[in-house]
Amino acid sequence: MAGRFWAIFFMLAAVVTVAFTAIAPSYGYWFPGDGQAHTTLGKKIDDLFYLILIIVTVTYIGTHIALGYVLWRGAAIRQDDKVWFSHGSHALEVIWTIVPSGILLFIALYQMDVWRNYRIKAYFPKNTAAVAEVTARQFEWRIRYPAPGKTLQPRPQPDDVYTVNDIRVPAGQPVSINLRTDDVQHAIFVPGLRVKQDAVPGLVIPVWFEVTDTGTYDMTCAELCGWGHYKMKAQVVASSAEEFEAWKVRVAEEQSYDGIPKTPAVAANAGGE
Numbered sequence: 210m211a212g213r214f215w216a217i218f219f220m221l222a223a224v225v226t227v228a229f230t231a232i233a234p235s236y237g238y239w240f241p242g243d244g245q246a247h248t249t250l251g252k253k254i255d256d257l258f259y260l261i262l263i264i265v266t267v268t269y270i271g272t273h274i275a276l277g278y279v280l281w282r283g284a285a286i287r288q289d290d291k292v293w294f295s296h297g298s299h300a301l302e303v304i305w306t307i308v309p310s311g312i313l314l315f316i317a318l319y320q321m322d323v324w325r326n327y328r329i330k331a332y333f334p335k336n337t338a339a340v341a342e343v344t345a346r347q348f349e350w351r352i353r354y355p356a357p358g359k360t361l362q363p364r365p366q367p368d369d370v371y372t373v374n375d376i377r378v379p380a381g382q383p384v385s386i387n388l389r390t391d392d393v394q395h396a397i398f399v400p401g402l403r404v405k406q407d408a409v410p411g412l413v414i415p416v417w418f419e420v421t422d423t424g425t426y427d428m429t430c431a432e433l434c435g436w437g438h439y440k441m442k443a444q445v446v447a448s449s450a451e452e453f454e455a456w457k458v459r460v461a462e463e464q465s466y467d468g469i470p471k472t473p474a475v476a477a478n479a480g481g482e
């Protein structure tokens with residue numbers, strides 16, 4: 210009797226999983242899906258995630274059905290039946306070594322394109338523009354942009370534009386940021402853009418992404434870097450290319466303001482002083 214109970218119990222796990230998978234999405238209880246990754250590559254990363262989720266779900270259901278079946282069969286065995294020992298079965302060992310290895314190998318090869326596209330500079334989109342250098346420190350993100358109309362230089366220039374915890378990029382085109390850190394390890398993490406990269410002292414790591422929708426995206430530090438880790442909340446703001454340039458002109462003006470307003474925006478700000 211107890212054997213039958215556990216057989217049904219484990220089968221039920223499979224049934225509940227199938228039911229949940231079928232019903233949950235329509236109630237909004239589901240993983241981030243279509244249209245929630247706001248970068249071109251992020252959508253492909255989500256596809257990989259779902260591929261793995263499908264494999265895991267099928268394996269989970271299959272395992273529980275098999276477990277339930279074995280328990281059900283076992284419950285039917287009477288005390289005086291001869292016991293069958295399966296321990297040390299060569300065929301079984303080979304099967305459950307080869308099948309998972311095959312699945313892992315498939316995932317490893319299948320995701321290679323996305324990985325290469327994401328991490329290896331030679332495979333970045335051809336027209337990727339380096340918009341800024343992001344330097345992590347204890348405990349904030351310092352962002353350095355080239356002056357309006359100029360290109361980003363490896364070393365700071367006198368007319369560079371700076372912000373803190375505020376990354377601005379143009380949307381609809383591939384852009385890259387050069388990630389550095391002044392002190393300990395930090396990690397840039399923008400969930401909505403599916404962008405995550407460790408910042409390692411001594412390295413300048415280019416990170417590219419193409420934001421598909423204009424908007425403001427939360428950014429955090431994903432490396433427990435010290436007591437001020439929690440303060441490293443930042444944002445990535447994606448706007449049209451024109452707005453991005455206009456914003457940069459305005460910030461450049463504000464930073465080099467010498468009391469003589471050159472644009473209406475700065476003049477308006479200076480008016481109150």
Ligand SMILES: [Cu+2]
Pocket residue numbers: 345394395396430431432433434438441
């Ligand atoms: Cu940090």
